[in-house]
Structure formats: C-alpha cells, structure tokens
Amino acid sequence: MLEQTETISRQGGASWFFRGVLATVSVPLLILVSAFVGFAGLAHEAGLTMAETVYMTGIVWALPAQVVLVGCVLSGSSLAATAFAVGLSSIRLMPMVMALTPELRGRSTRKWTLFLLSHFVAVTSWVLAAERLPDVPRERRAVFYAGMGSTLVLVNMVVVVIVYLAAPHLPSGVSAGLFLLTPIYFITSLWGSARESATHYAMLLGVAFGPIFHVVAPGFDLLGAGFVGGFGGYALYRLFRRKAAA
Amino acid sequence: MNFSSIDAWWWPFLFILIAGWAVTDCWRYLGVVFGGRLGEDSEVLVVVRAVATALVAGVVGNLIFFPTGALATTPVAIRVVAVAAGFAAYLALGRKIIIGIVAAEAVFAILLLATG
Numbered sequence: 085m086l087e088q089t090e091t092i093s094r095q096g097g098a099s100w101f102f103r104g105v106l107a108t109v110s111v112p113l114l115i116l117v118s119a120f121v122g123f124a125g126l127a128h129e130a131g132l133t134m135a136e137t138v139y140m141t142g143i144v145w146a147l148p149a150q151v152v153l154v155g156c157v158l159s160g161s162s163l164a165a166t167a168f169a170v171g172l173s174s175i176r177l178m179p180m181v182m183a184l185t186p187e188l189r190g191r192s193t194r195k196w197t198l199f200l201l202s203h204f205v206a207v208t209s210w211v212l213a214a215e216r217l218p219d220v221p222r223e224r225r226a227v228f229y230a231g232m233g234s235t236l237v238l239v240n241m242v243v244v245v246i247v248y249l250a251a252p253h254l255p256s257g258v259s260a261g262l263f264l265l266t267p268i269y270f271i272t273s274l275w276g277s278a279r280e281s282a283t284h285y286a287m288l289l290g291v292a293f294g295p296i297f298h299v300v301a302p303g304f305d306l307l308g309a310g311f312v313g314g315f316g317g318y319a320l321y322r323l324f325r326r327k328a329a330a
Numbered sequence: 331m332n333f334s335s336i337d338a339w340w341w342p343f344l345f346i347l348i349a350g351w352a353v354t355d356c357w358r359y360l361g362v363v364f365g366g367r368l369g370e371d372s373e374v375l376v377v378v379r380a381v382a383t384a385l386v387a388g389v390v391g392n393l394i395f396f397p398t399g400a401l402a403t404t405p406v407a408i409r410v411v412a413v414a415a416g417f418a419a420y421l422a423l424g425r426k427i428i429i430g431i432v433a434a435e436a437v438f439a440i441l442l443l444a445t446g
Contacts (some may be wrong), residue, residue, distance in 0.1 A: 099421040115427050129399035136342050144350040144366040148386040153350050157333040158398065163349055166332075169385060171353030176382040179375050181361025202358040257442055261435055264409065267390045268416040272430035274383050275420070286380035290387025296393040297388070306388045307419070313384025318377050 100224040107216050110309035113236070115269070116208045116326045119147055120240045123266025126151070129263065130158050134248040145316025146206045147239055151266060152306060159303055169306045181205050184213060186223050190223040197226055204233025207277065281324065285318030404442060413439035 120141070127137040132154065144150050152173045156166035181202045188201060215227055222226045253258065274287050290313035297308035333345050360371065394409050415436025420434075423429050 095386065111428065117432070118431060126393070128332065132342070138344065139343060140346050140350055143347065146354050149350065149383070150355045151389050152351030152385060153346070155392065156349070160332050160334075162332050163345060166345075166347040167353050168370055171357075174354040174357045174380045176357075177354065177355040178361040178364070179378075181358050182365050185362055189365075194353075197357055198362045198365075198405040202362050205358055214429045225443060233367070244437050254401045258444070260404050262439055263393070263397060263399065263436055264412060264434060265414050265431065267393045267413050268431050268434040269391050270386055271413065271417050272420045272425075273429045274386060275417075276425055276427065278383070282375060282376050282380045283383045286384040287387045291386030291391040291394070293384070294388030294391030294421060298392050298396055302408070305392065306385055309388025309391070310381050310385030313387060314377065314381030317380040317384060321380075 092250040096224065097227045097259050098285070100228045101231035102234075103220075104228040105235045107212060107228075107232050108235045110212065112208050112211055113239070114198060116147075116236065117240065118265055119244055119273075120243045121247055122262055122269060123147060123150060123154075123264040123319035124244040125130045125251065125259060126266055127154050128240075128248055128251045129246075130154050132157070134183075134245060137248065138244050141241050141244050142237060144170075145175055146177060148270070153271070155306055161303055161306075165303070165307065169310070171305075174309055177205060180210050184210060187213070188225050188229055190225060190291050192223065193226050201226060201233065202228055203258065204237065205231065206236075207273065208232050241311060261270075280321060282318045283320035284317075285320040286313045404444065408438065408441045408445065411441065 088091050127140075127150075132140075140150055140153065144153065149170050153166060153170050156169055161169070173306075184205060185198055186196060202278060209229075209232060212232060216226055216232075217229070247262075254262070271287070271291070275284065276282050278287070290309045293309040294305055297305035297312075301308055333342060373434055395406060397409070406417075412434050415437040416430040420427065420430030420432035
C-alpha cells in the first residue's frame with residue numbers, strides 16, 4: 085500500500101517536471117533566446133571557443149554576469165578584477181533567490197534541493213516562476229521549477245552551439261545586427277525590471293561612463309562605470325526623493 | 331594574470347569557473363540561506379541594484395561606442411540612433427522588450443542599407 089502511494093507520488097513528480105518544461109514555451113523565452121543569440125555572437129567575436137561559451141552558459145547562467153565576464157576578457161582584465169566585477173553584477177541574484185525560496189519550499193523539500201535549484205535563478209526563470217508557481221501545488225513546486233529551470237539552461241546552451249556553427253557563414257550586415265541585440269536587450273530589460281528610479285539613473289550613467297572610462301582608464305572601465313553610475317544613481321535618487329518630500 | 335596569460339586548454343575553463351561560476355553561485359546560495367529574512371526594499375539593496383545595473387550598462391555603452399568585429403565596421407551614429415530608436419519605441423509602445431528589439435533592428439537595417 086505504502087509502495088503504491090510512493091509510485092503515484094513519483095508519477096506526479098514526473099508529470100509536474102514535464103509541466104515545468106512546457107511552461108517555458110513563452111514570449112520571455114523568445115526574448116531570452118534572442119538575447120543569447122546576441123551573447124553568443126559577442127563571445128564568438130571576443131575569441132572564446134564554442135566549448136568555453138557553452139560551459140560558461142551552463143555554469144554561470146546569468147546573462148549580465150556572462151556579458152561582464154566577456155567584457156573583462158575583451159579588455160584584458162586580471163582574474164581578480166574580473167571576479168570582482170562579475171561578483172558585483174551577480175549580487176542582485178541574492179535578493180531574487182531570497183524572494184523565491186519561500187515560494188519553492190514545501191514541507192518535505194530538502195535544503196540541498198533548494199541550493200541546487202537556486203542555480204537556475206536568473207531574470208527570465210524568476211519572472212516565469214513568479215507567474216506560474218501560484219498555480220502549482222506547494223509540494224510539487226520544486227520539481228516544477230527544476231523542469232522549468234533546466235529546460236531554459238539547456239535550450240540556451242543549444243542556442244550558443246547553433247550561433248557558433250552559423251557565425252562564419254553569416255553576411256557581415258546580419259552579424260552586425262546580431263551584436264546589436266545585446267545592447268538593446270539590456271537597455272530595455274534593465275529599465276523594465278527597475279524597482280526604483282535609482283536603477284534608472286544608474287543605467288543612464290553607466291551607459292555614458294562605460295565608454296568614458298574605456299578611454300580614460302581601460303581595464304578599469306566596467307568597475308568604474310559600476311561604482312560611479314551606481315552610487316551616482318543612488319545619490320540622485322536620494323536627492324530627488326528629499327526634494328519631493330520637502 | 332588574465333584570460334589569455336596561461337597557454338593551456340584548461341586555463342580558460344578554470345578562469346570562467348573562478349571569475350564566473352564561483353562569484354555568481356555564491357550569491358544564489360546566500361539567497362537560500364537568508365531566504366525570506368531581509369526585506370526586498372531595504373536601502374542596501376537599492377544601492378546593490380543600482381551598482382549592478384550601472385556595471386551592465388557600462389558594458390552596453392562599450393558595445394555601442396567601442397564594439398569589435400562586424401559591428402565595428404558600422405558608423406557609430408547608426409548604432410547610437412538604432413539603439414535610441416529601440417529604447418524610444420519601448421518606452422512609447424507599452425514597455426515591451428520585444429518591441430524595443432524589433433524597432434532597433436529595423437532602424438539599424440534601414441540606415442545601413444540607406445547609407446550603403
């Protein structure tokens with residue numbers, strides 16, 4: 085009897101995993117794929133091999149971190165400076181995981197399951213999860229998210245392979261258009277995901293200070309843009325908020 | 331010591347492991363540890379989000395003004411106008427990322443063809 089119940093719940097698990105896989109078919113996936121097409125083009129251009137880029141996509145799985153990492157490779161940054169810049173760009177994952185963890189956790193969910201699942205947390209899977217998890221029974225949420233997260237990672241690893249195979253055969257106008265995907269994707273998605281105006285100011289300042297530091301202090305350009313843009317954006321946010329309150 | 335300083339097949343993979351995976355997943359794991367304890371609207375997190383955004387925006391600015399490869403052969407004015415048009419379309423037409431992407435690429439293609 086007990087064995088029978090276990091079989092049923094395991095079947096339930098597989099079916100919820102598959103529902104998670106299906107839930108990825110969406111407009112956000114289409115946008116994410118186009119962003120990864122742009123990223124793969126960028127990495128290809130920066131001289132990374134297909135294996136390195138597929139590997140990076142699987143183990144880092146955060147497009148901003150990957151773009152910063154490739155940016156650092158391009159500007160010849162040291163290992164320590166690169167780790168610092170990429171680490172800074174990934175801090176924002178912590179509050180996202182913090183917000184998602186209580187949603188994912190069921191009564192019987194083990195801690196290590198949550199650690200494994202946290203690897204899948206990035207903007208797209210987070211948005212999709214926030215949208216779909218409320219309709220999933222609590223005890224099935226971990227397995228549902230495992231299906232959703234692993235599918236997103238695998239699909240985009242395949243996308244990287246396809247871009248690398250196609251890249252040498254593309255006319256130069258088409259590959260130029262491909263490289264334009266990354267800037268426009270991030271400008272719109274960063275703007276849209278901002279919770280407060282500090283992030284908007286930081287984005288505008290960062291776009292301006294990246295190229296300025298690129299000329300003035302190459303190798304330090306991304307960290308410089310991050311700090312000046314970030315703290316500058318926060319200062320402007322405080323300034324305008326005080327004015328509004330006064 | 332940078333990405334290309336050690337000429338061995340494993341070095342880029344180790345570099346990505348340290349400067350990519352370790353410094354990214356550690357924040358995810360801390361998120362599990364602190365899950366649900368720190369408020370989403372704490373002031374520290376406002377600064378964190380701003381710095382992270384400016385960092386990525388810095389890459390974006392460099393990609394527009396100092397690109398490599400095929401994009402580098404296009405005039406800087408066309409790149410700036412295309413991205414600005416995409417952003418304007420995004421803001422004006424309901425803040426859909428897909429609209430921004432399509433508008434930017436369309437303007438970029440038209441300007442490239444028009445200038446030959």
